[in-house]
Amino acid sequence: xxxxxxxxxxxxxxxxxxxxxxxxxxxxxxxxxxxxxxxxxxxxxxxxxxxxxxxxxxxxxxxxxxxxxxxxxxxxxxxxxxxxxxxxxxxxxxxxxxxxxxxxxxxxxxxxxxxxxxxxxxxxxxxxxxxxxxxxxxxxxxxxxxxxxxxxxxxxxxxxxxxxxxxxxxxxxxxxxxxxxxxxxxxxxxxxxxxxxxxxxxxxxxxxxxxxxxxxxxxxxxxxxxxxxxxxxxxxxxxxxxxxxxxxxxxxxxxxxxxxxxxxxxxxxxxxxxxxxxxxxxxxxxxxxxxxxxxxxxxxxxxxxxxxxxxxxxxxxxxxxxxxxxxxxxxxxxxxxxxxx
Amino acid sequence: xxxxxxxxxxxxxxxxxxxxxxxxxxxxxxxxxxxxxxxxxxxxxxxxxxxxxxxxxxxxxxxxxxxxxxxxxxxxxxxxxxxxxxxxxxxxxxxxxxxxxxxxxxxxxxxxxxxxxxxxxxxxxxxxxxxxxxxxxxxxxxxxxxxxxxxxxxxxxxxxxxxxxxxxxxxxxxxxxxxxxxxxxxxxxxxxxxxxxxxxxxxxxxxxxxxxxxxxxxxxxxxxxxxxxxxxxxxxxxxxxxxxxxxxxxxxxxxxxxxxxxxxxx
Numbered sequence: 001x002x003x004x005x006x007x008x009x010x011x012x013x014x015x016x017x018x019x020x021x022x023x024x025x026x027x028x029x030x031x032x033x034x035x036x037x038x039x040x041x042x043x044x045x046x047x048x049x050x051x052x053x054x055x056x057x058x059x060x061x062x063x064x065x066x067x068x069x070x071x072x073x074x075x076x077x078x079x080x081x082x083x084x085x086x087x088x089x090x091x092x093x094x095x096x097x098x099x100x101x102x103x104x105x106x107x108x109x110x111x112x113x114x115x116x117x118x119x120x121x122x123x124x125x126x127x128x129x130x131x132x133x134x135x136x137x138x139x140x141x142x143x144x145x146x147x148x149x150x151x152x153x154x155x156x157x158x159x160x161x162x163x164x165x166x167x168x169x170x171x172x173x174x175x176x177x178x179x180x181x182x183x184x185x186x187x188x189x190x191x192x193x194x195x196x197x198x199x200x201x202x203x204x205x206x207x208x209x210x211x212x213x214x215x216x217x218x219x220x221x222x223x224x225x226x227x228x229x230x231x232x233x234x235x236x237x238x239x240x241x242x243x244x245x246x247x248x249x250x251x252x253x254x255x256x257x258x259x260x261x262x263x264x265x266x267x268x269x270x271x272x273x274x275x276x277x278x279x280x281x282x283x284x285x286x287x288x289x290x291x292x293x294x295x296x297x298x299x300x301x302x303x304x305x306x307x308x309x310x311x312x313x314x315x316x317x318x319x320x321x322x323x324x325x326x327x328x329x330x331x332x333x334x335x336x337x338x339x340x341x
Numbered sequence: 342x343x344x345x346x347x348x349x350x351x352x353x354x355x356x357x358x359x360x361x362x363x364x365x366x367x368x369x370x371x372x373x374x375x376x377x378x379x380x381x382x383x384x385x386x387x388x389x390x391x392x393x394x395x396x397x398x399x400x401x402x403x404x405x406x407x408x409x410x411x412x413x414x415x416x417x418x419x420x421x422x423x424x425x426x427x428x429x430x431x432x433x434x435x436x437x438x439x440x441x442x443x444x445x446x447x448x449x450x451x452x453x454x455x456x457x458x459x460x461x462x463x464x465x466x467x468x469x470x471x472x473x474x475x476x477x478x479x480x481x482x483x484x485x486x487x488x489x490x491x492x493x494x495x496x497x498x499x500x501x502x503x504x505x506x507x508x509x510x511x512x513x514x515x516x517x518x519x520x521x522x523x524x525x526x527x528x529x530x531x532x533x534x535x536x537x538x539x540x541x542x543x544x545x546x547x548x549x550x551x552x553x554x555x556x557x558x559x560x561x562x563x564x565x566x567x568x569x570x571x572x573x574x575x576x577x578x579x580x581x582x583x584x585x586x587x588x589x590x591x592x593x594x595x596x597x598x599x600x601x602x603x604x605x606x607x
Contacts, residue, residue, distance in 0.1 A: 045510050071509035078510040084503050088525040097521070101513035149511045 003183040004153045007053035007064075008043045015039050015207035016053075019185065021153065026184040028198035028215070030230055036207040037187040041157045044185065045078050046071035058152035072101070077151030081158045083142035085130035091117070091141050092126040098149025116148035117141070120174035136167025140174045147178055154184040161189055172196060191230060194219065203227045213340055223267060223339040233269040234306045240266045245336045249304045251284035253329055255336035266338050272299060274333035275307035277317060283328030288321050302327055369586060375579045384580040392558050393566035394584065400474065400562060401542035404481035405489075408538050412486045413531070416493035417523060421502065431494075435487045445483050446551025453479065453552075476553035477560050481542035488541055489534035496530025497523065533596050540592045544585070 002023040009016050015036040021027045029037050042048035044055055046062065046069060054064025057076065062069040077098075085094045095116050096109035104112065117123045120140040130138060139159060146154060159175060160168045168190075175197055178184075186197055194201060194215060201218035203211035203226050211224035222228040228235035238245040240259035245268045246252050259266040276283065277300060286302035291314075293299075298314035300307045305327050309317070319325060377384075384390065419431050437445050453460040453470045460470055470476050504526060508518045524531070546564040553560035555569065563581060571578040 045506075047506050047509075070514075071506070072512050072514050074510070075512070076510050078507060080503075080507075082503070084507050086504060086508070086522060086525075088528075097508065097513070098511035101508075101511055101517055145511065155510075 002058055002152075004044065004185065005054075005056040006040070006044050008040050008055070009050060009052035010036070010039055010043065010048065010207075011051040013039050013207060017202075017204060017207065017209050019044075019202065021183040021185055023183055024181055025199045026179045026186055026197050028186045028188055028194045028201045029204055030188060030194065030201060031204035031210075031226055035204045037204055038157055040204070041078070041155045041185065041187055044074075044153065045076045045155055046074050075150075075152040077146030077149055077154045079139070079142050079146050079154070079156050079159045081162045083130075083135075083138035085133075085138055085141060085145070087130055089130070090126070091122070091128045091130060091133070094130060094141060095126075095145045095148045097145060102149070112148045112150075113144075116144040119147060119177050120144045121170070122174075134167065135163050136170050139163060139167070139171045143171070143174050143178050152183070154179060154182050156184060156186040156188075158187055158189065160193065168192075191219070194230075201227075203230075211340075217340065221267075221269060221335060221337045221340075228269060233271055234275075234304075236268045236304060238266060238268060240264045240336065244268070244331070244334060247284070247304075249286075253284070253334050253336075254331040255334040256332050257336050259336055259338050264338065266336055268334055268336045270329045270334045272306045272308040273297070274329055275305070276328045276330070277307045277309050277313070277319075278326050278328070279317060281326050281328065283326035285324060285326055288319050288323045288325050290321060291319065300325065300327075372579060372582060372586075376583055377576045377580070380576065381580050381583075384577045385584055387577070389557060389566065390577065390581055393561055393563045393581070396474070396477070396558065396561065397543055397563040400477045400481055401539050401545075403478045404485055404542040405535055405539045407478065407482045408486035408489045408542075409531075409535060411482075412489040412534070412538075413493060413524075413527075416490045416497060416527070416530075417519070419490070419494045420497035434490060437484045438487045438491075442480075442484055442545065442547030443551050446480060446548035446553075449476070449480060449483060449548065449552040471552060472554045472556065472560060474553075474559055477549050477562060480548035480552045481545045484545055484548050485538040485541040488537040492534030492537060493527050493530045496527045500526070536592050536596050540589060543588060 003025065004019065004021040006019045008019070013036055017036065017040055019027065019029070019040060029040065031037050039048060043050055049068065050063050055062050057074055062074045086097065089097065092110060092113050095113035099109040099112040114123065114126065117126055120143050122137065122140045122144060125133065125137060125141060130141070133141065143159070156175065160171050163171060172193060175193070179197060186193065188194060198215050201213065201215050202209055203218065203224045205224065205226050211218060211222065211227045218227050219231045222231060222233060222235055225235060236245070236247050236249070236253070238247040240262045241252060242258070242262050244253050244255035244258060245266055247268070253268055255268060284305065286305050288300060288302050290301040291298060292301070294308060296311065297308040298311055300309060300319065302325050307327050415434060419427055450471060451457050453476070455461065455464050455469070455471065463470060470479070504522050505518050508522045513521065544564055545562070546568065549560065549562060550565060555561045555565045563585060567578050567581045567585070570581065
């Protein structure tokens, strides 16, 4: 099979993860810091030795037998958080490094380098010294450098997280071109990257895959806490009812979707800004457990429920930790669904 | 005067600092003052002086070359391998830094002298090392290589091996990575290491005298010549010493130009 199939087992980091990337796929790996995401990338690249498992790239096993293939024989392209351009080479020299390493002559390497630079819209930078580039330019050159080596798998390890907001746009555009028609593994914390680049998403937590699915599934109907937090949703477990869900924490929410037949285990998701908070009324009765400021809003944590209200509303409610509060979520804002297997 | 916050040095610190500076500068200036300028050129260009100078420059250059060829791999290994044995190996390799040179000379003699394990073997095959020019080069390499190794290792440790890892994913094998990434990255350290190593080799005295002796034209380098002349002809000794001072100043100048250029870079 073209693409990547990796079963990565790293005992000292407690990682045991299976990752599959199809020929035209970009699979995003998301998860909390320290979950083992970068370790997976390093293991695939051959920079970290497997304790068990196997790695197949482009149909051939590069790891898992007695002698794992060294990184330079794996045909992986790696773009990390830092562009790490070779300071002693020009931009064209950097991008031509891969072709030259695989035995191509100067002119051929230059052609390959120009082609790769064109893909990331950086032809004009060819003769520059890497030290003179901006962060976004350097990262686009790093992408071109990985592409010029014609990798069988592209590994993108938080490629935009070290950049400022303006630079991210151009680098995302370059990434979109880079991954077209190429199996790619994208480690990221950026929801925009997931939405614009990934076809599937893997949620990794504490060294295990806790959720996987298409991008729409994971972002819209998350089943793991991290997956829900990534899309900013509140995830509630419960039991299906005729109109929605009976929450494990007590009370019932009506949903715009429902799970048949009633009685099955299911999940409900809503966005905290949709919740309506009042001192009384028909909402679910909960106790305020924490209050935190959040981008011009006040986030109210009331046991397992979360609601975002404006600062003015928060002041009107006069809530404090320990107060009782009623939280209602409009029926159109609640999605009730079964967890994916 | 602008007041700087927090980092001001104690008021009394300049006193020992100036004393320290004078302690180095005064003897050198005093020696320059002793130079007999009317006969300086004649003394320095005397055949025995020129022979010693030529021998010194030649052997120091050879020692620096050998130290580079052997020391660069050592530095790369020390900076890469994460084993506690590397710490032990590093301590052993850097031993000549703290060892009295005479002791180093004795150690070399023990190994490469006619009755030493290596020297005995070589002697059986008609090769003699002790008390030859080769011995001078070996003595200098022995004492000077640690400077090169630690300078290169220091520059390799900056920034870790991230560039090497990237290069390997781009399809470059280990040898190619060494020559296209690691060595270019270590160039600042290599340059200062070479300069330090050359300077140390040029000034080598104790190990050379012990292991190589003092045969004119064969093993009598400039420091040995200066030491000998000091008893016979102090004027020549001072004149030759000044030559070594000038070489040292040039060497220091080379390093500081390089450091300045690096500061301007970043």
